[in-house]
Amino acid sequence: MRHEQIETNSALMLLLILVVISIGGLVEIVPLFYINETVEKVDGVRPYTPLELRGRDIYIREGCYLCHSQQIRPFRDEWLRYGHYSLAAESQYDHPFQWGSKRTGPDLARVGGKYSNQWHVQHLTSPRSVVPQSIMPNYPWLLATDLDTSDVADRMRALRATGVPYSVTQQEYDANVKKFGKVVADQLDITQATDNLLKQARDQNFDGIPSRVTEMEALVAYLQMLGTLVDFTKYDEGYFTTFR
Known part of the structure; x- marks a missing residue:
């Protein structure tokens, strides 16, 4: 009878729907105020270096996230194929995060260092030349297009507004030196963003073209750092030995 009364009384039903939605919203929103805990x-x-950040932007622009997730779940079949399950801290500087919900291609959370730079360049240019069964489209324009570096500092400033610790002041730089070390802190200095981007591209030559900095270079730089920042042998080692 109560169920029938609710269904036949639109005002009551609307009120109850609002109550349920409010409760669900609070459950999702309140924990965000304690995110640091x-x-x-x-x-x-x-945080990403300027070159990696531009590569991530290209990754998003080209829709790579539609077919590749960056979230390894804590299940046996997941870690056997991809490696240690994803940690929340790995995505703390991602805006937006790239966890994904669909895998047409493999998860990329641990792809960094798995293949050479040359393999990535060839795979992105002509996927079936290295993976015959691949259904991934070709991205030849990445190697032909010079990377636009004119707004990299502005992109870093935008992320700084969300809490990513890119530095502008000496005080912020000193804090990054203390937290990440001088080498990383130098890369996070917005005032030197373009110079740092060009230096990393020149020193590591991700695309194999030393005379230019291409979009391919930035994207490969981004892919090659995924999953390489953390020494996973320090975390939950017992979890995995349980299943071996």
Whole structure:
């Protein structure tokens, strides 16, 4: 009878729907105010360098996240294939995060260092030349297009407004030196963003073209750092030995 009364009384039903939605919203929103307590502290995690950041932007622009997740779940079949399950701290500087919900291709959370730079360049240019069964489209324009570096500092400032510790002042720089070390802190200095981007591209030459900095270079730089920042042997080692 009560169920029938609710269904036949639109005002009451609307009120109850609003109550349920409010409760659900509070359950999701309230924990965010305590995010610093819920994200574990993990050594090695840092913000993206200017070159990696531009690569991530290209990754999002080209829709790579539609087919590749970056979230390894804590299940046996997951870690056997991809490695240690994803830690919340790994995504603390991601806006937006790239966890994903669909895998047409493999998860990329631990792809960094798995293949050479040359393999990534060839795979992105012509996927079936290295993975015959791949259904991934070709991205030849990445190698032909020079990377736009004119707004990299503005992109870093935008992320700084969300809490990513890119530095502008000497005080912020000193804090980054203390937290990440001088080498990383130098890369996080917005005032030197373009110079740092060009230096990393020149020193590591991700695309194999030393005379230019291409979009391919930035994307490969981003892919090659995924999953490489954390020494996972320090975390939950017993969890995995339980299943071996």
